[in-house]
Amino acid sequence: MSDRPDFSGFTCPLPKLDHDTVQMAHGAGGRLSADLFERLILPRFTSPELEPRDDGALLDLPPGRVAFSTDTFVVTPLFFPGGDIGTLAVCGTVNDVAMMGGVPQALSMAFVLEEGLPLADFHRILCSMEATAKHAGVRVVTGDTKVVGRGQCDGIYINTSGIGVVPAGRDLGAHRIAAGDVVLVSGPAGDHGTAILTARAGLGVQTQLMSDCAPLNGLVEVLLASGADVKALRDPTRGGLAAVLNEYAVAARVGIRLDDGAVPVRDEVAGVCEMLGLDPLHMACEGRLVAIVAAGDADRALAALQGHEHGGGAARIGAVNDRHAGVVTMATALGVERVLDMPLGEQLPRIC
Amino acid sequence: MSDRPDFSGFTCPLPKLDHDTVQMAHGAGGRLSADLFERLILPRFTSPELEPRDDGALLDLPPGRVAFSTDTFVVTPLFFPGGDIGTLAVCGTVNDVAMMGGVPQALSMAFVLEEGLPLADFHRILCSMEATAKHAGVRVVTGDTKVVGRGQCDGIYINTSGIGVVPAGRDLGAHRIAAGDVVLVSGPAGDHGTAILTARAGLGVQTQLMSDCAPLNGLVEVLLASGADVKALRDPTRGGLAAVLNEYAVAARVGIRLDDGAVPVRDEVAGVCEMLGLDPLHMACEGRLVAIVAAGDADRALAALQGHEHGGGAARIGAVNDRHAGVVTMATALGVERVLDMPLGEQLPRIC
Secondary structure (H helix, E strand, O other): OOOOOOOOOOOOOOOOOOOOEOOHHHHOOOHHHHHHHHHHHHHHOOOOOOOOOOOOEEEOOOOOEEEEEEEEEOOOOOEEOOEEHHHHHHHHHHHHHHHOOOEEEEEEEEEEEEOOOEHHHHHHHHHHHHHHHHHHOOEEEEEEEEEEOOOOEOOEEEEEEEEEEEOOOOOOOHHHOOOOOEEEEOOOOOHHHHHHHHHOOOOOOOOOOOOOOOOOHHHHHHHHHOOOOEEEEEOOOOOHHHHHHHHHHHHHOOEEEEOOOOOOOOHHHHHHHHHHOOOHHHOOOOOOOEEEEOHHHHHHHHHHHHOOOOOOOOEEEEEEEOOOOOOEEEEOOOOOEEEOOOOOOOOOOOOO | OOOOOOOOOOOOOOOOOOOOEOOHHHHOOOHHHHHHHHHHHHHHOOOOOOOOOOOOEEEOOOOOEEEEEEEEEOOOOOEEOOEEHHHHHHHHHHHHHHHOOOEEEEEEEEEEEEOOOEHHHHHHHHHHHHHHHHHHOOEEEEEEEEEEOOOOEOOEEEEEEEEEEEOOOOOOOHHHOOOOOEEEEOOOOOHHHHHHHHHOOOOOOOOOOOOOOOOOHHHHHHHHHOOOOEEEEEOOOOOHHHHHHHHHHHHHOOEEEEOOOOOOOOHHHHHHHHHHOOOHHHOOOOOOOEEEEOHHHHHHHHHHHHOOOOOOOOEEEEEEEOOOOOOEEEEOOOOOEEEOOOOOOOOOOOOO
């Protein structure tokens, strides 16, 4: 699948360590803590800020407003088709910063490790974080590691916080959305949520489906550089496309109408969702963005998205109207409109 | 005890909620998630950046280098004499930023909640975070909440990340430490670690001891405003005073000699440590700082510390020398010196 980073040439041999699994002492501040940091973590994230081993980093940022975001990742399973909790932890925060118009500059990473976690698993996750951060062009500058006892964590939880700088003149947000604007999506909906669902044991579903998780900061820059008047950007994670569009409709007091069959959905996603009674538009993505753009610039914006490695499947899916403020509707083949609600019931837990 | 913030006049009634405990759906992105955020979290942290409910915050920062730090807090028990995990989560990150010379501007907070956690406990923790953030004068600007199943977390884990701005002209760090400098500490050593130890069930120890946890950014500003030439600042958390001093001795290639009996230690801390065979200088503090200052400015710096609510117990404890590079020594009453090592064995787990 062409829209995911290719890490196939990437090797990451496990360093020699005194233990095979995480010990309580790895979090206790003594020799084992230092070992874990020096041998496993630091070699993956060389940055001038991380090197001094201080309790924080000092950054020289370019001018502009600072975009700041945080997320803790608790996804299960830790490894899934198309990525793992490490890929997700970097992509999730890079994307939150990028959707605000921020150029990501620096990431923190904070681990909670469960006693007994295989160090090979932790290492594999660190390698994913390294590769994804390099792909996104963002530096890991500071971090923290805590260890808790067996049964006090499910393997590993990762918090990442990110700092970006918004260049002068960028103004993105629901306040700029107006009737007539066009809605674009950068690729098929629901891949991540469906991949996680099928990866969980006991569902008896086998597909070739992979998570879409990818860092989108490069895609955002290409889109903005196209000169199109981009009004608002958001990544449809928990709650999927339906949640983002409904939030926009309410915040901007506009209606949004999706065209019949315009939202790209992979056959595997449609199939799994139909089987389980789920709506693909409620399923999380982790490497897609929704862009609201001025109508006259829609073609230019779409071409910019489609020309980027993470936007090959981009499509125009609908438009903003002033008829049904706060409501998202979908045209249907029968010529009638149905309302696309916010996800009402409970979404899949621990999807990110 | 005069060096802790007084929250006794602070009330924080629990809002009416549909559940008594955390449900999986509180983290699922639907109605219950919104309820938790709107009723429990948002009312405690009103800031212009948090209000838009975006996936991040846009900050206008004053000029200067940006100090960025992250920590996840997994302390057990959640509530202890002198504070709770919420107090600690705010103090820990505020202090890391302040020790770099940064004036804290913005905090993120990210929660991992265990299904079944009493919402009254979560609320009490949020109230502590609110009070501590107000006391420190720092705004909570963005956050994240995840819920995991029973047995996948121990009640609640909190990550805070912090952004501060270092005013031009501040240069703090081990590279500035030189022979002749004086070592100051802002109060008694080891209160936090000892309070946590005694709060844990089954130790059979009863004391009046409270954690020293406090935000130190105000104290740092008072110290720097005194005009004293402050070379380096650090808060002695995991590993205690011994770890900070040993790290400085190694990083600056100097010796550090502590004067006989100069380190202030409360009687309760000395008593508990003696009983358990621990060294108070290895015990964590969460509201103390170590300052290395030019010899000629020591009196002025000490007076500045002692005049602040969080530095009343400040003391001059030793000096930097060029005799034993990388080694910390303590004078003893018998006139000989002993070496004060890094904590070698395992420290208490989940102290912060």
